[in-house]
Amino acid sequence: MSVQDLQRRLTALGYQAGPADGVRGPKTIAAVKAFQEAVGLVVDGIAGPQTMAALKQAETPAKPRRPEPDKSAMAQPVPSQETYGRATPPPNVSSLRLLDTARPINEIIWHCTATPEGRDFTVNDIRAWHKQRGWSDIGYHYIVYRDGRIMPGRPVGQVGAHVSGHNTGTIGCSYVGGVSADGKTAKDTRTGPQRASMLWLTAQLAKKFQIAKISGHNEYAAKACPSFDVRKDELSRLL
Ligand SMILES: [Zn+2]
Numbered sequence: 001m002s003v004q005d006l007q008r009r010l011t012a013l014g015y016q017a018g019p020a021d022g023v024r025g026p027k028t029i030a031a032v033k034a035f036q037e038a039v040g041l042v043v044d045g046i047a048g049p050q051t052m053a054a055l056k057q058a059e060t061p062a063k064p065r066r067p068e069p070d071k072s073a074m075a076q077p078v079p080s081q082e083t084y085g086r087a088t089p090p091p092n093v094s095s096l097r098l099l100d101t102a103r104p105i106n107e108i109i110w111h112c113t114a115t116p117e118g119r120d121f122t123v124n125d126i127r128a129w130h131k132q133r134g135w136s137d138i139g140y141h142y143i144v145y146r147d148g149r150i151m152p153g154r155p156v157g158q159v160g161a162h163v164s165g166h167n168t169g170t171i172g173c174s175y176v177g178g179v180s181a182d183g184k185t186a187k188d189t190r191t192g193p194q195r196a197s198m199l200w201l202t203a204q205l206a207k208k209f210q211i212a213k214i215s216g217h218n219e220y221a222a223k224a225c226p227s228f229d230v231r232k233d234e235l236s237r238l239l
Contacts, residue, residue: 003028006047050137054099054155090197092149098204101157105209107170108202109163110216110235111140112178112226117189121176123151135161142201144175148193150201163220171205173198178227186224203238214239 004022011017011031018027029045090096115121122145127138138153139161145151154160154172162172175198177189190198202214216230217223230236 001047001052006032050155050158053157088196089200090144090148090150091193093200096150096152098208099152099156100208101155103157103159104169105156105171105205106211107166107213107215108205108211109166109170109172109220110198110202110214110226110230111162111172111174112189113143113174113176114178114225115176116179116183117177117181117187118146119177120146123153126153126174130161140172140174142171142173144173144194144197144201146176146191146194148191148197150197163217166220171209173201173205175226178225186227188226188228190228198235199238202235206238211239 002022003024004020007017007020007022007028011020016027016034017031018025032047032051033043033045113121113126123138123143126140126143130137130139137158140153141156141160143151143153153174156171159167160170160172161167162174163170175190175194177191177194178186179189180187205211206214214230214236216228217225219230
């Protein structure tokens with residue numbers, strides 16, 4: 001794709017890429033970086049394959065968040081509450097877009113970041129740890145912060161790196177925490193907002209994709225991750 005085309009597409013998405021002059025100058029690079037930041041990619045200003053894939057996804061029109069209100073709908077409980085119990089939207093729901101992908105996805109696998117209870121870590125922290133392992137990007141597709149915010153990780157259109165032998169066909173989600181404050185013992189450290197957001201995210205993904213199974217990393221490996229049994233959790237009752 002030409003630089004001019006890139007400039008036009010970024011501008012159309014609301015990024016200040018400058019005039020479509022075909023010159024990859026500071027404005028264009030800044031716009032690429034702003035876009036990468038917004039979609040949770042590595043911010044390097046280079047429009048590589050991951051950035052181009054995310055750009056294509058961002059250009060796909062979002063489905064309306066809720067149907068047009070009408071009398072019958074208003075008389076009924078909101079479907080997500082009725083169907084999913086405590087699946088309340090996360091605090092950053094207005095800025096969160098769950099992207100579509102043609103990649104076949106039939107399972108959601110939950111993880112924890114294996115970080116101590118009570119401590120916050122960002123997508124960029126986790127990305128740095130995973131890149132230290134030699135991975136191209138963060139291994140998870142979604143990360144749920146302690147305050148309930150849901151952050152995009154690796155674009156869902158790309159195969160993740162979260163469960164050996166089960167990355168194809170799955171979405172990897174992780175909550176921040178999973179270990180006691182001393183950093184040694186596996187512990188279900190999910191906060192109330194995290195539980196609510198995990199339910200909400202799982203419910204949204206289950207609606208968007210043909211999800212047949214919701215599982216935890218510990219069902220596939222001799223690990224504690226995500227420090228609880230998804231099969232006995234309300235998460236597994238969403239299907
Ligand atoms: Zn895991």
